[in-house]
Amino acid sequence: MTTYLIRRLFWLIPVLVTVSLVTFIIMRSAPGSPWDTDENKRQVDAITQKSLEAYYGLDKPMWRQFVGYIIGDWNSQTKKFVCGLACGNLGPSYRQRGRSVQDILFAAPENQTFWQSRFGYSVRLGVSALLFAVFIGIPLGIVAALKQNTIVDYVALFFATSGISVPSFVLAIFLIIIFGSWLHWIDIIVDDWSGLKYWVMPTLVLGFGTMAFTARLTRSAMLEVLRQDYVRTARAKGLAERVVILRHMLKNALIPVITILGPALAGLVTGSFIIETMFSFPGMGRAYVQAIGQRDYSMIMGTTVVYALLVAVANLSVDIVYVFVDPRIRLEE
Amino acid sequence: MATAQPANTHNIVELNDVFRPSRSLGQEAWSRLIKNKASVAGMIIIAIFIFMAAFASVLAPENPLQLNSGKRFLPPPFYKGSTNTQPDPRFLLGTDSLGRDVLSRTIYGSRVSMVVGFIPTIIIMLLGTTVGMLSGYIGGRVDNILMRLTDVVYAFPDLLFFIIVMVALRESFLGQLMNGMILLFSALAIVNWVGVARLIRGQVLSLKQKEFVEAARCIGVKDVRIMFRHILPNSLGPLIVWAAFSIPGLIITEAILGYLGIGLRPSTDAKAFFITSWGSLMLDGQSAINGQPFLLLAPAICVALIVLAFTFLGDGLRDAFDPRMRGTQ
Numbered sequence: 001m002t003t004y005l006i007r008r009l010f011w012l013i014p015v016l017v018t019v020s021l022v023t024f025i026i027m028r029s030a031p032g033s034p035w036d037t038d039e040n041k042r043q044v045d046a047i048t049q050k051s052l053e054a055y056y057g058l059d060k061p062m063w064r065q066f067v068g069y070i071i072g073d074w075n076s077q078t079k080k081f082v083c084g085l086a087c088g089n090l091g092p093s094y095r096q097r098g099r100s101v102q103d104i105l106f107a108a109p110e111n112q113t114f115w116q117s118r119f120g121y122s123v124r125l126g127v128s129a130l131l132f133a134v135f136i137g138i139p140l141g142i143v144a145a146l147k148q149n150t151i152v153d154y155v156a157l158f159f160a161t162s163g164i165s166v167p168s169f170v171l172a173i174f175l176i177i178i179f180g181s182w183l184h185w186i187d188i189i190v191d192d193w194s195g196l197k198y199w200v201m202p203t204l205v206l207g208f209g210t211m212a213f214t215a216r217l218t219r220s221a222m223l224e225v226l227r228q229d230y231v232r233t234a235r236a237k238g239l240a241e242r243v244v245i246l247r248h249m250l251k252n253a254l255i256p257v258i259t260i261l262g263p264a265l266a267g268l269v270t271g272s273f274i275i276e277t278m279f280s281f282p283g284m285g286r287a288y289v290q291a292i293g294q295r296d297y298s299m300i301m302g303t304t305v306v307y308a309l310l311v312a313v314a315n316l317s318v319d320i321v322y323v324f325v326d327p328r329i330r331l332e333e
Numbered sequence: 334m335a336t337a338q339p340a341n342t343h344n345i346v347e348l349n350d351v352f353r354p355s356r357s358l359g360q361e362a363w364s365r366l367i368k369n370k371a372s373v374a375g376m377i378i379i380a381i382f383i384f385m386a387a388f389a390s391v392l393a394p395e396n397p398l399q400l401n402s403g404k405r406f407l408p409p410p411f412y413k414g415s416t417n418t419q420p421d422p423r424f425l426l427g428t429d430s431l432g433r434d435v436l437s438r439t440i441y442g443s444r445v446s447m448v449v450g451f452i453p454t455i456i457i458m459l460l461g462t463t464v465g466m467l468s469g470y471i472g473g474r475v476d477n478i479l480m481r482l483t484d485v486v487y488a489f490p491d492l493l494f495f496i497i498v499m500v501a502l503r504e505s506f507l508g509q510l511m512n513g514m515i516l517l518f519s520a521l522a523i524v525n526w527v528g529v530a531r532l533i534r535g536q537v538l539s540l541k542q543k544e545f546v547e548a549a550r551c552i553g554v555k556d557v558r559i560m561f562r563h564i565l566p567n568s569l570g571p572l573i574v575w576a577a578f579s580i581p582g583l584i585i586t587e588a589i590l591g592y593l594g595i596g597l598r599p600s601t602d603a604k605a606f607f608i609t610s611w612g613s614l615m616l617d618g619q620s621a622i623n624g625q626p627f628l629l630l631a632p633a634i635c636v637a638l639i640v641l642a643f644t645f646l647g648d649g650l651r652d653a654f655d656p657r658m659r660g661t662q
Contacts, residue, residue, distance in 0.1 A: 018489075023497055027497065030501035030502065030503075030505070031504045161641075161644060161645075161648070165640050165641055166636075166640055167585045169592065173633040174633065177622065177626045181623050181626055270490055271492070274592065278619075292500055292594075293594065297501075300496075308493070311490050
């Protein structure tokens, strides 16, 4: 178990290095430097351009830039070693002068907690969407399975199928127009996210797909255990129906559901950038979309690496959680 | 099926009753598919959208590029928006930020979605099938390298990869070709062929052990022929199901990229085949959500419809090709 865990943790390193390498190569092969995006009007003169390139290390050879990005590099001006990604340094942002990428993503505004940072906002949104998905999706799946082939089942299945297939940003458009523009139940533009009621809509939209997926998975898992011998035995010995459902059926049916929660959370945290943009939510995803709009290459690169790390850790967590919830599985290859 | 020579005509009748004429897997699947109401509905919707894309120039009531300077963000005639602008009955779904007809632009937008859905899927299928077959059939080191490669591709969040490629290479030579379509197709193919290769590899690995392959090998059939005439037709079912789920995924990806403003370049050339996409229509529509919501709604409804249609078709196809799986998913 421990050796397996350690091996899997070490496997994260080549994955992350590959992701950063691919991102690095694509980003650096963009024509032009970050400062002359508009060819018609040069924004900076040649000398400024030179010093900017020296500041960001762009005058060095490609391989050295990459090694500098991953491990670190010797800064000849300040005579200091600047640590790279290995120490959590994602480099300076190209557009927000004087701020580093990790500063923008993880640092909270003054006098506020970590949860007030961009990353903190995204995590909070992702977790609340996941809670919504679990607490609505699982009961929905159970009810659908217990009432298989009735109208309840069909309605639940239709919701689940459309929830899985219709992308969240299309759903967001419908809800914003119906509840924001027509019924005026919600504000379209929210500046202050301390009020709980503003969280309802983005949580709902973001979590809907996962909720639908959870419901469908729970339903099919329940249908599988429904016909098992031990369920019949439990009924035969006269247990209350509630006990049969909760203790005998659900306990086994939830195993596949639990295992998707890790990737689901990663998907919710990383996949939220469109939802965050639509609701002008102050999270990491919106910072990412803004960086795309501003062509802030280092910011795009840094955020991508953070996202990739989240996905990799989530995938790893599934395999570990698997062992704890299902004793039938062993982690030997 | 009935190969025995019957003694008299009476027997023939009886035999025909007992042995139905043999039908291929495809025919079986088709007959099951058309009994599935949701799938048929899905197919009809898809056919309508394909028709819309092909005959956009005939169907569109207005020129989608015609600017009407005094008629920006007009609501549709039937809709009372929050602004006091007078709607124009010429524009059934209103106008956009430059006074262009939304209905016509939505109709033209279907072209991009259809092409982005189908063409990369075909490329991905060809590429993935070839690699998957070779890797599964030859095995050994080829197989090993492929599996390591897929691990790496899986680790990359794919939407992020598309975003990075579209942002960085937009101004490059590749990004300029055909409004950036070639670049988008390449990015989609690079990420998605891996899934097909894995799928086909798994199929080949299990089919390789089957008796009919062994029999073919015994009578001296060449490897290439075994791969293409014996193994490939038997792995077509899962491949078709995969395609039905891949197409809506690609359409959504394009819409997201368009919405972020990094999709295909908008065209201003009246003769161009691709004029706008649903994603860029939605991006445009965000600024007038109260006065003219149909700029957002029309493409959003189209995306939702086409995606649902493909999902229903895909579900039906999966049941049709593998009836044992019915209702378990």
